[in-house]
Amino acid sequence: MVTLRPPASEAHYHSSQSDDLFEAAVEYLSKKVEVKLVALPRNEKQGTWLRDRWPDLFSDGKLRIPEKVVDGLNLIWHSDLVISGGGTMNREAASLGVPVYSIFRGKIGAVDRYLSDAGRLVLIENLEDLRTKIRVVRRDRPTTPQNRQSPALSSIVEQIVASVESLRAPSGGMEVATERSAVGGRG
Secondary structure, eight states, X not given: OEEEEOOOTTSXXXXXHHHHHHHHHHHHHXXXXXXXEXXXXXXXXXXXXXXXXXXXXXXXXXXXXXXXXXXHHHHHHTOSEEEESSSHHHHHHHHHTOOEEEOOOSOOOHHHHXXXXXXXXXXXXXXXXXXXXXXXXXXXXXXXXXXXXOHHHHHHHHHXXXXXXXXXXXXXXXXXXXXXXXXXXXX
């Protein structure tokens, strides 16, 4: 299952190259027998465009748009990969350890550059990248998201605990019980 998020075609930072990559991605993936596509349009206008652009894919169930609002993180988690023309969904997929491919062709921000350099986000820059960089394989899903004990989460928890502990009065004042194992996986 591949989750697709079209580019923000009405945003001021929109690039028509992102649209071209999105269309090519749908065409490429729709030819793979084992693949089902779930599209999350940004608005009704995009939903209508998708249905008008690929009526055969919708009629045979190859491409779907959820009929009601869905939990995006759960959808991402249950996807084998994500292709998106935006930032938020890409970053969510990267944080969950789900393979993610960005077709965003505007200026790449620092977070996305970092995720790309770390191998957690693949930047699709041209049509050839669709065929050479996207790995269409069933993803083995661990029972819980991989980031539960990430260094970033542990660092955040440690900072919070340190801040709370610094509030303690020096002589028998407020006592703060901490339960690190429940959040950060440390005892």
